[in-house]
Amino acid sequence: MKNMNRFVVFLVCLITLPTAFAQDLIVLVNKHNPVTEMSKQQLRSYLLRKEVLWANKQKVVPIIPTAQNAGYATLLGQILKMDKPTYDRYLIEMKFKSGLSPAKEMEESFIPNVVGVALGAIGVVSRGSWSASPEAMVKAIEIVE
Amino acid sequence: MSIFFKRRSNVWIIRVASLGLVLVTALFYFAEKNSSSKLSCLEDLEEMTHGFSLDLYRIQTDLAYFTSLTPSVAKDKLQIDYGSLERIDQLKDRTEACHGFEDIVGNIDEFSKLWTTQTLPFFEVIRELNGSELDMKQVQLVTEKVLSYQLKTIALIEVATKNVIERFSLEKDGLSLVFAFFLFISLSISWLISFDTAVLLRQLSEIASGKKSSLDLKSSSVESQRIGTSFNELLRRVQEGKEFSVSILAALNVSILFLDTDGRVLFSNDNARSLLSMAEDGDVFNIQDIIASKQDQEFFLASLQQGLETVDKRVQIIDRAGQVKQVIASLRPVKFSFEGRQYSFILSFKDAKDSLLLLELQLRQRELIEASKMASLGQLSAGIAHEVNNPLSIIIGTTEVIKDRVAESGLTALAPMFLRIEKATTRIQEIVKGIKKFAHPSDSKGKWFSHETLFGDIEIFCRDRTTKNGVHLSIESDLRFELQADLGEVGQILVNLIHNATDAQEHTTEKWVRVRVSMVDSRLKILVSDGGAGIPANLRERIMEPFFTTKDIGKGTGLGLSISRTLAMGNGAILDLEEVLLPTTFSLTFDASRFRLT
Numbered sequence: 001m002k003n004m005n006r007f008v009v010f011l012v013c014l015i016t017l018p019t020a021f022a023q024d025l026i027v028l029v030n031k032h033n034p035v036t037e038m039s040k041q042q043l044r045s046y047l048l049r050k051e052v053l054w055a056n057k058q059k060v061v062p063i064i065p066t067a068q069n070a071g072y073a074t075l076l077g078q079i080l081k082m083d084k085p086t087y088d089r090y091l092i093e094m095k096f097k098s099g100l101s102p103a104k105e106m107e108e109s110f111i112p113n114v115v116g117v118a119l120g121a122i123g124v125v126s127r128g129s130w131s132a133s134p135e136a137m138v139k140a141i142e143i144v145e
Numbered sequence: 146m147s148i149f150f151k152r153r154s155n156v157w158i159i160r161v162a163s164l165g166l167v168l169v170t171a172l173f174y175f176a177e178k179n180s181s182s183k184l185s186c187l188e189d190l191e192e193m194t195h196g197f198s199l200d201l202y203r204i205q206t207d208l209a210y211f212t213s214l215t216p217s218v219a220k221d222k223l224q225i226d227y228g229s230l231e232r233i234d235q236l237k238d239r240t241e242a243c244h245g246f247e248d249i250v251g252n253i254d255e256f257s258k259l260w261t262t263q264t265l266p267f268f269e270v271i272r273e274l275n276g277s278e279l280d281m282k283q284v285q286l287v288t289e290k291v292l293s294y295q296l297k298t299i300a301l302i303e304v305a306t307k308n309v310i311e312r313f314s315l316e317k318d319g320l321s322l323v324f325a326f327f328l329f330i331s332l333s334i335s336w337l338i339s340f341d342t343a344v345l346l347r348q349l350s351e352i353a354s355g356k357k358s359s360l361d362l363k364s365s366s367v368e369s370q371r372i373g374t375s376f377n378e379l380l381r382r383v384q385e386g387k388e389f390s391v392s393i394l395a396a397l398n399v400s401i402l403f404l405d406t407d408g409r410v411l412f413s414n415d416n417a418r419s420l421l422s423m424a425e426d427g428d429v430f431n432i433q434d435i436i437a438s439k440q441d442q443e444f445f446l447a448s449l450q451q452g453l454e455t456v457d458k459r460v461q462i463i464d465r466a467g468q469v470k471q472v473i474a475s476l477r478p479v480k481f482s483f484e485g486r487q488y489s490f491i492l493s494f495k496d497a498k499d500s501l502l503l504l505e506l507q508l509r510q511r512e513l514i515e516a517s518k519m520a521s522l523g524q525l526s527a528g529i530a531h532e533v534n535n536p537l538s539i540i541i542g543t544t545e546v547i548k549d550r551v552a553e554s555g556l557t558a559l560a561p562m563f564l565r566i567e568k569a570t571t572r573i574q575e576i577v578k579g580i581k582k583f584a585h586p587s588d589s590k591g592k593w594f595s596h597e598t599l600f601g602d603i604e605i606f607c608r609d610r611t612t613k614n615g616v617h618l619s620i621e622s623d624l625r626f627e628l629q630a631d632l633g634e635v636g637q638i639l640v641n642l643i644h645n646a647t648d649a650q651e652h653t654t655e656k657w658v659r660v661r662v663s664m665v666d667s668r669l670k671i672l673v674s675d676g677g678a679g680i681p682a683n684l685r686e687r688i689m690e691p692f693f694t695t696k697d698i699g700k701g702t703g704l705g706l707s708i709s710r711t712l713a714m715g716n717g718a719i720l721d722l723e724e725v726l727l728p729t730t731f732s733l734t735f736d737a738s739r740f741r742l743t
Binding site: 030032058059061063066068101104105106107110113114116117118119120121137 | 259262263266267269270271273274278279280283284287290291
């Protein structure tokens with residue numbers, strides 16, 4: 001009986017774990033940005049500067065948390081699908097190949113401010129660091145699978 | 146200044162105090178240095194944060210201008226000076242170097258964190274976009290928010306830094322003051338200690354140059370006073386030694402000159418100064434100036450240069466008054482320095498008069514030895530004379546009887562034989578009589594006799610022998626005198642001298658003996674000279690010794706001159722060989738008490 005209980009708990013964890021990770025991050029864009037949802041793949045392309053313009057030709061300004069923030073590791077693991085050394089190497093190659101600057105890393109709590117300033121900004125923060133409000137200059141968009 | 150240490154100084158107290166002072170001074174030195182280092186660090190922080198503060202204000206101004214533009218006009222990217230934005234790493238490095246200021250360091254860390262995670266990326270975003278890509282109102286709002294927070298942080302840092310700098314400046318000044326104070330004390334003590342040394346050195350220098358005779362350290366430390374006392378004692382002993390040496394040199398009855406190798410006279414004792422008629426202080430001169438003979442000068446200079454010793458050389462010197470004197474000089478090499486002068490030779494002079502007295506003394510000593518020999522010889526001779534005289538009397542008596550009997554018997558042919566026996570026995574009698582006279586000098590020395598008597602007797606005794614040997618005997622006397630002596634003994638002396646003179650001319654062609662009389666220094670001299678070859682110089686000193694003879698074996702006993710000398714002494718006269726080598730001259734000298742002119 002005891003072993004049965006343990007097995008059930010394991011199954012629940014196994015099923016809910018990816019969703020739980022996905023739900024830990026919130027994607028923010030400027031409130032003037034018409035986008036309301038995007039796929040994980042699109043998000044990945046914006047953050048890795050594979051896509052540099054929005055559909056309305058606005059310049060994409062990706063902003064991510066610093067390595068000291070909780071959302072950084074989740075972002076790398078769940079969205080970008082690479083570890084930190086791989087990500088760092090990718091950034092160096094990108095700079096040399098295309099001359100593009102990488103996604104700005106800044107304090108998680110400050111990201112909404114910057115996203116509110118730049119019309120084409122897209123920021124990723126952990127869920128606990130932002131809460132929606134009517135006067136906020138940013139909006140959270142839905143990530144669809 | 147040395148009063149500070151006067152009579153209560155102690156080496157160990159000074160050492161411990163000095164060590165303590167050095168340690169305390171070093172402590173304050175390092176504290177002050179540490180404080181200076183921190184202060185310098187803080188001042189750097191202040192300067193850097195102030196730089197950031199200025200940058201922030203400038204950015205604020207730039208952004209205010211930028212955000213005031215309408216989006217259509219603000220097509221250009223934001224132009225602001227980002228030079229200082231990169232300096233955050235320098236600020237971090239400098240902050241790590243400043244230890245012990247957690248509040249300041251914490252604020253700077255916070256400032257740095259804000260700067261790197263908010264301000265810098267925010268401005269980078271703005272820099273990459275133009276006005277149309279930004280929500281200018283939001284830019285203004287966020288910028289104000291960011292800058293106000295950063296400025297607030299940096300203001301806190303600046304205030305805290307200024308406070309700490311102020312505190313540390315005071316602390317540093319205090320430490321510097323204390324350090325300077327202890328340094329001053331240390332230097333003062335060093336100076337005080339070295340003051341005694343300086344006084345000591347100065348006084349030693351004065352003593353060395355002759356300006357001072359002893360150390361006077363009464364006002365110095367106890368240790369210095371002890372040094373002074375010991376040194377003065379040492380000086381006293383040296384002075385005593387010097388006075389002792391000088392007094393010995395002064396007391397010596399010998400003239401001493403200290404010379405260098407060039408013959409320069411560097412020192413002279415009292416006796417030398419007196420001999421050379423020099424002033425007390427003395428003038429510097431060379432020995433060439435005082436030695437009369439050029440040959441002697443060269444001899445002494447050569448001896449000086451070759452380091453040779455000279456013993457008892459008779460030389461003539463000229464004193465500083467120009468008077469010539471006879472001296473006996475001895476030169477001895479030495480090696481010593483005194484009062485800065487290198488002495489190489491000691492030249493000593495003995496007055497020749499003193500030397501003659503010494504010779505006289507030596508002569509008397511020799512005569513005493515001879516007298517002792519004579520005494521023994523006299524006793525022996527007396528015994529022989531006594532033993533010979535008795536059988537001789539029998540021989541003479543018996544011969545007389547036989548002679549009479551033979552005369553009575555008419556054997557006249559035997560008469561010459563008896564005459565020879567008579568002569569021989571008479572000769573033996575005379576010899577025995579002479580030996581007895583030698584052993585027992587006559588007491589008849591108080592009688593006066595004239596020169597005619599003396600010379601008449603001599604001529605009678607000697608004429609036969611001199612004529613027989615072809616020797617011309619001349620007796621000359623311009624003086625008429627009488628002698629108070631034993632006529633027989635004086636005659637025996639002169640006869641002996643004439644006989645010796647006759648024998649000495651055996652192989653000479655011009656044979657002569659001359660007896661003459663002269664007065665020298667109130668003394669009467671009877672001189673006997675001959676035409677012989679002379680007495681060799683090496684034999685002259687031994688000629689008066691008993692049993693010494695130059696005659697062939699069997700011809701002389703070697704007693705003649707020695708007996709004559711003894712007889713002369715017994716009559717208050719001196720028998721001597723004159724210095725002149727030729728002609729050989731013996732003198733018999735009577736002093737004024739033993740003769741009178743008539």
